[in-house]
Amino acid sequence: MEYDFRAIEKNWQKKWTETNAYKVSNESPKPKFYVLDMFPYPSGAGLHVGHPLGYIASDIYARYKRLKGFNVLHPMGYDSFGLPAEQYALETGQHPAVTTEKNIATFRSQLDKIGFSFDWSREVRTSDPKYYKWTQWIFLQLFESWYNPATGKAEPLATLKKMFEEDGTQTAGIRHQVSFTAPEWKTFSENRKLEILMDYRLAFSSFGEVNWCEALGTVLANDEVVNGVSERGGHPVVKKKMRQWYLRITVYADRLLEGLERVEFSESLKEQQRNWIGKSQGAEISFNLTPGPSPKETGASGSVDSRLAINASGLMSHHSPLTVYTTRPDTIFGVDFMVIAPEHELVQQITTPDQKEAIDNYLTYVKSRSDRERMAEVKQITGCFTGAYAINPFDGREIPVWIAEYVLAGYGTGAIMGVPCGDQRDYSFAKHFNIPITNIIGDHFDGQVANPTKDALLTNSGFLNGMPMRDAIDVVITKLVEMGIGKRQVNYKMRDAGFSRQRYWGEPFPIVWNGGEAFPVDEKDLPLELPHVEKYGPGPQGEGPLANLIDWVTSAPTPLHGVAGGALRETSTMPGYAGSSWYFLRYMDPQNDETFCGRKVSDYWNQVDVYVGGTEHAVGHLLYSRMWTKVLFDLGHIGYDEPYKRLVNQGMITGKSYFFLLENEVVFSYKKQDDTASLKRFKYGHNYVDNLGKLTRKMFDKYNAEHPGAADGFSIQWLRDGEGEYIYLKEESEKMSKSKFNVDNPNDLVDKYGADTFRMYEMFLGPVEASKPWDTKGIEGVHRFLKKLWRLFYDDMKGKVWNTDAATADELKILHRAIRKIEDDTERFSFNTAVSTFMICVNELTDAKCHKKEVLDQILVLLTPYAPHIAAELWHLLGHEGSVLDASYPVFNAKHVTESAKEYPVSINGRVRTSISIALDITQPEVEAIVLANDIVQKWLEGKAPKKIIYVKNKMVNVVV
């Protein structure tokens, strides 16, 4: 009887489907365990070999935990809203729902072949109205909540209204954008009140600059824009003002940072999130500006704005002060210039008549520059003097105020103080414009390169002279606060997240506009279903396709909020990350029509214990879903505020591509130093070329036979060695993609070798976390292993070979060593070494001619997570009644692997740590040396045996005691 993997796998997959073997109950006396994969976007290209890597890893872990006696939740679904389906619809007219359905069917059939243990009864699809009903519901929770800094959490808007009614904006500890008293609040119109409340909602609408992509006709998130072009398609992206929805994620910045301390993510991923949030501590400092020319003097050239400002303020100074943000207030005596953003509101006010023309020219120049250019030429120094001066509050020095595009309006106060001796950018700026540089750090500044040290003692710094910079920071802030011209300030790089897209294939907002205000759709009217459209092109003025459906837009009932006017539906849709921000909760309770996820159920399943997915979602999806979880927690809907306890990042599998070096239609052998300008892709070449990029004439002829016409259009200049003709090709690792001909479809490999081999091979390839090139050359070895395993049970010639004899001590040692190692490796997600251990174990059993059921039984259970089909088949053939899926995991018993004292390798040499090692010069043969070393150490340790003895090659014996 031979290993007929095709029949075996088909049979067991059918059986497991029929018996609902993977169905998981929410009621169980067992401890729970939640293993989650990042669900895929069902693209038209189907699954490639890179996809299943993470799924196989999580499947092994889920199956392992199940054998260990846990009730394991291991679901799968689809992130089925998204741009590609819509673009495809634009091109072909096919409805996204139809193509999505089709793609999902393809994905599903591919996934099923690999034999995953997903509980498909819990499948979710973000584009299913039954699912997005709750996405919309959660959006409404965000819309109807605010973040209370006093309590540090989200609260229903009612608590804010109550506060306004009782105290206005006077409550301590909360900063407000506008101030009013309780009586004033009561006099405000409904519209005014709603406008004020909008500034607090966690999901809010506002006019903002957004990344507008003309070609795609939509607005993109920051992380969807790469180098000024759209991530998809590479179309140019420009800034445009539009009414948009946002999530007020910035109020969660501190909690998002703090939460990282409580989760097991890789250090690099935590670092990425920290950088994205970009918290910095510093101070805001206000500088008075020198009185510029009075309105009388400036006459007609004085700007209207500036005169209005003066009249309104009625102060001696003509201008409001200039407020800058700095992380280094200690360097205040080193300030040689100020720079404000070109968009800064003070620019028009403070520019002197002399400089007006220059400034206007500069502003025109800035406007003419696209984001793309600004990105491309970051090193270019530009700027323009405004003619105004700021006064250093400590020494009264006049500091010139410039504008420059390198200062961003959106960060801090949009203005900085330039300290050339301490900041390289400031130094370059000063040098470029010949601004004299003040040195406040003595020898630490060489006049050539700025030195951002905090350790120098301050010089030229008035009352700070001689003080270490580190200490001066606090001293200066305290002083500024006393003088009333500064305060401690924390800033974040992270911005509120744009939450609307002018697109069709996404969740419609449950929002109705009336009299310029946004009103929520009544909960009982959810889901607000996505209406059918005929055309997918954008609506008027960059609105989404939904804006073309006049009937739908006006179909909203006029909300009874006392606001007059017709009601119009919001026509943008939610971004891709809306549905994926909470899907891990829906898997727990996918059929629930009453709520997004029953509280009892979410309490039972609790956090995701292990979450497996790629790093590409490090700052997008992972941050948003963490925020949503915190909001749901704050509002009391779930019992924990971090969604994922442990995150495992799977590395990308890259495809190898090969190129011909082409010159005038002749191909030459590639050498490292060759210019790569004229290369021709060798289609499908990865299957024909050896590891060094060597292509033999023989393989090339085979290729030509298999792909007629693929090699037309050039001839080859063959080299020749003893074995025949060959050339070298240029080799590159690239992300897998259909267009690069470097993709392998998992189906092909599963058909050829079986799912079990495929699963084990993907794991054997290397650590789950590492990126690695795809290469099928080693798959034979894994397949051989399974066949060898099979032969421990059945021999092609002799038939059944397993027996029920009692295992020997040596055999139990082989078994228990494997149990220990494989359990360890599985727990650490070190699946590649686990597969190796299986191979070693089977080799050892083969060598020992061990065919004993007692041992083989346990090997099969160990193997079940990795190769479930063959394990189930052999388990069945051994005569077991129940399913191996529910067997219990072997228990490691140290007794079986305890090594005798003799086997202990050696150890000596004076040295005190937790353990001591002793090196001993040996002239005797090895065995005697070990005995001698042992004796010496025993005597020395007063009879205790050394812990470990290691024989070392250079005539030395090391003894660990």
Next chain:
RNA sequence: ACCCGGGUGGUGGAAUUGGUAGACACGCAGGACUUAAAAUCCUGUUCGCAGUAAUGCGAGUGACGGUUCAACUCCGUUCCUGGGUACCA
């Protein structure tokens, strides 16, 4: 430029807390079985030198230096490479 990873045979990769580097697999070479092929099995395989051989000697984890009885592992400098961020004050 900054912040994270990573550099180990012909290849993918092992080495869990510093303790005989190269497990396991691929590839390659040789052999067994076979009319032949496939399949399977066995032997060898880090490099250099010596030897018919068993084996011996020397070098060796990107490079240089340090700590240690002992370093792929820890520290310093440097080079290369993958990823992330990008004028964030």
